[in-house]
Amino acid sequence: MAANTNVPQSFKIAISDSKLDWVTQRVQTSLVIPDVEHAGGKEWDDGAPSATIQELIDYWKNNYDWRKVEARINSTFNMFTVDIPEGDEVINLHFVHHRSERPDAIPLLFAHGWPGNFTEVESLLSLTAPEDPTQQAFHIVAPTIPGFIFSSSPKAPGFTILRVGSVYHQLMLKLGYKRYIGQGGDWGSMILRGVALSYPDSCVGIHLNMVAALPPKPLQHPITLFWLALRWFTAEEKKRVSRMQWWLKDENGFSRIQGTKPQTISYALLDSPVGMLAWIREKMEGLKEPSYVWDKDLVITWTMLYLLSESSWHARIYKEAAPVLKTEILEKKIPSKVAFGASCFPYDVGYAPLWWAKVSLAENIVFWKEHSHSGHFPSVECPDELKSDIWAFVGSLSKETRDALQSGN
Template identity: 60%
Template sequence: MGATKPYKLSVSQELLDWIDNRVKTARIIPDVAHEPGQEWADGTPSSVMTELVDYWKEKFDWRAVEKKINENFKMFTMDIKEGEEVITLHFVHHRSEREGALPLLVSHGWPGNFLEVENLLKLTDPEDPQAQAYHIVAPSIPGFTLSSSPSKPDFSIAKIAATYHKLMQGLGYTHYVAQGGDWGSFISRSIALQFPDACIGVHLNFMIGLPPSAIRYPFKIFSLLVRWFTAEEKKKLARMQWWMKSESGYSRIQGTKPQTISYGLLDSPIGMLAWIREKLESLAEPDYVWDPEVVITWTILYLLSGSAWHARIYKVGINNLGKEVLSKTIATQVPLGYSSFPLDVGYIPQWWAVASVAENIVFWKEHAKGGHFASVECPEALIEDIQEFVRILREKGGSAKWEAALKAGANGNY
């Protein structure tokens, strides 16, 4: 395992000029006329793309954004060997100055990135002096944005989880809490499954699971077969089914021919912009307004990777997800907490989750508002849930693991 190296984002002028030239010469193809309310039915509307591209041409300043990222995020890299691969893992690492701070590993997904952790960084120094403080570590998935890419097509979720665990060990955080949504939820679950002695708890804001075992849980499988759900559960499950039927085409393409689709996306800033912007629209609350600077910044970060791994994870990840994560239940020794936001697209009821996700669910909260990008859309709600989950860990969890995590936080290498 390599040493921790400070990282500053600095895009070459040559690459920036190439991106700017592609944007300046972009052609926005016309859309067809849609009925009111159906403007997004066929993808990102040309009217939305025109506004974004005009903003990119006339107002967006990458160097100013780059400077802000470098000022707001303490970033590092570490070379980590996992199997035959050596990954130069990019990560955000903010240490708390508070005594008794707890290591917290935050994992993102697609089309998100490490910038999603920004609102959670206040957890290093909460306003309430009695509140739990955290040392926050937020890696970039290998092959995504600023982390290097695996060279072979078998770098599954379990390997990503193992890489993250080695990062935490390399930082001196022998015990820690894991948190994640989207792909980050599966990475966090895999960490809990592979390293239950080190992971003192896992908090998720996205959850799916296989049906309960008919032998172990006959009443639960009966409830599932007859659709014995509450009205709210039916509503959330219907949204997930709608997503899989009407909005998951991107995952089918990325999950079958990731290299082919990536030629187009990585060679066309406007193509990547439209690809990402579409998912942001359907995954968030209708009244949430996406700042064009944020959308363009996320787009450029994916262009910087020069890699098909943003798509390839849907092939290697999904193909191995059943045997690595979904078919296994997190043991009692790793407590689990879950925050459900109504417009997310991964959901199962608590009674189902107990049978197929984790034996020891100690926190479960269903919110009235919020979507897939909780740390961006409704960060205060997510922060409150993380704090409540950790309070329960402190009160009900094993004292030995809790003390080990606090000791790791105090003695971490940084």
């Protein structure tokens, strides 16, 4: 009898030998294009340096073992799939679900982005059973964006961020979580903002590690707009805003390519393991704290996961979601019934000062922390700080909200 895909089915990664042999053969016969000579500190100006890619390829050839990685992922994460209807689509959604044994645990929806993936939630799994029994425990749910990695792809255009949010919300209800909070960055931050806008009675709080805000509306907030026009920032705020502007001006070419011709770029990336490796590794460089060193196994594993998707949606999301992001998400303030928290890391690429966020982003900001280090992937770069912030965010919620989260699921 066929499995009932309307209820969660246990999932294990089991990549075929033929697929793995294909990847191995492509890596073994890869060609690294020579780079030009750059001045010191300019090595990444034209993209991923050939020396960096060659080092990763050599490691992939001689040290990386996908079968060991596959076994570790399968043993680390409780993974499932389930069919979720969304309009005229049905998404077979891949997700991680670790349920706490604590009766007072709070459901936490973790939303990843690109070029990240569900494995970013690994450092948060310990939140199901904190060593300190006085600290809040969580049920952890981490879906994979439709069309990414092991989630099935939408069959037609028009699958925007609000529709992704609908899929995530339906998943939480299917798992029995009537009320929950969310945590995320990158596309995950936009997905959670969409969930908060659409389902404020269920998604009662979101904590983001990437914030973006439109300029204040002139008629409603003329003074704040005046401050913004004069760049009335502190020295640190200027640095963070300037980094965001640098990213949008000098580092955003990938999103223009993915946002205009996602199918074409996907032929190139999914047919070339080294091409996908270079594409992902180059973006990872600009998103981290300069002193942080990416683990080679992690970089190759993230590359492998996208290769295994055999889908263009890792690129297509930039075409389907980005053009309507302003009207669907950015122009709308998160309502007061949804508690909002932010952790701002200096090497992230989305930023707005608190005074700006108060008028353009959320009505009910209960937690805001500006960190002195780390970048776009805090669950990987500085997991202890992120966990502390999640606890602090929950501690900032009203007693009524916490009681509802703890008792209503």
